[in-house]
Amino acid sequence: MMDFLPIARHALSMALFWGIPIVAAVGLIAYFGFARLIASKLLGRRVLRCTEEERPAxxxxxxxxxxxxxxxxxxxxxxxxxxxxxxxxxxxxxxDAGPDDRPPCVLMVHGFSSHKNCLWTFPDDPDYRASLLHQGADSLCRAGFAVAAIDLRNHGQSDENGPVTLGIRESYDVLATLRYLKANADRFGIDGSHLGLRGESMGGVTSLIAASRDDSGLIAAVWCDSTFADGHRVVGDFLNYANVWRGFAPATRLWLKTLTGLDVNDASPVRYVEKIRCPVMLVHSTGDTMVPIEHFDQLASAAWVNPPESWRLAGHRHNRLWKEPDYHQRQIEFFRQHLGA
Incomplete structure (x- = not known):
């Protein structure tokens, strides 16, 4: 028995010596591997989550x-x-627009994992169905505005091109569309000198970044619904919403940068507000569990060169603010004030 104890102690010490590093290495591989999976989901090259659609027609x-x-x-x-x-x-x-009428135009910018015809639903609200028409395309058009919508690249029917970048590169799609609408205003029967943006969630981020890059005065006004302020912070918020441990956020951010070559901090509208000259309306709800209300507070209190209007609601979940009784009327009045109709 006495001879066995030294052998047992030696075996235990060797197991600890090699076992702890092996377990740690396996844990790190699993941690970074799962974080890469999360990042890949966020950057999906073809985002077609919606299975139901609704078109203006x-x-x-x-x-x-x-x-x-x-x-x-x-x-x-x-x-x-x-x-x-x-x-x-x-x-x-x-x-009711006649052939010679030239109404101002609002471009609707969809959010992540959506597209221009998407009839959207949420895991926490499976009976919910809403498209851009619910969000305001219908009411704005009936109030005298032309309304346009595109699929951002990697979404809907648009081409695949690199990863989704949470609004950073997608902002160039928005600017290209506005230039196209202005150049073809007579063909479409619109007033190409009065163009506005209406974005929700990532679409709001995309719209604000586009406005900061608008050197030619294309954008007359921007309406932002449920928009995040900080790209770094929202990664953790997305994980929390999906019931994934928030501790995966640092590694997920690292993978996002590795896979795109871009810093997720650049998907932060608060970094761009000093360059935005046009009027902006920020709308958010305290009931938003995907993009918490703190993003609204951070964005509303940022160092804007032209302070935005802000409307803080209660009880509505993410992207469902249009259910507020006077939401559509206020949206119409905002664009009438800055675009005319």
């Missing part, structure tokens, strides 16, 4: 389809050889 609107050819993200300046990236869109005019 389904509600009786006369719908005009259009396509835009834009440079791919990885094209060098002056590159004419790389195939262009196609963006798919539609435009509707007010039902």
């Amino acid at each position: 389904d509600r009786g609107f006369e719908q005009t389809a259009f396509e835009i050819q834009v440079p791919p993200f990885d094209a060098a300046d002056g590159d004419t050889e790389t195939p262009k990236c196609r963006l798919d869109g539609w435009l509707i005019r007010p039902p």
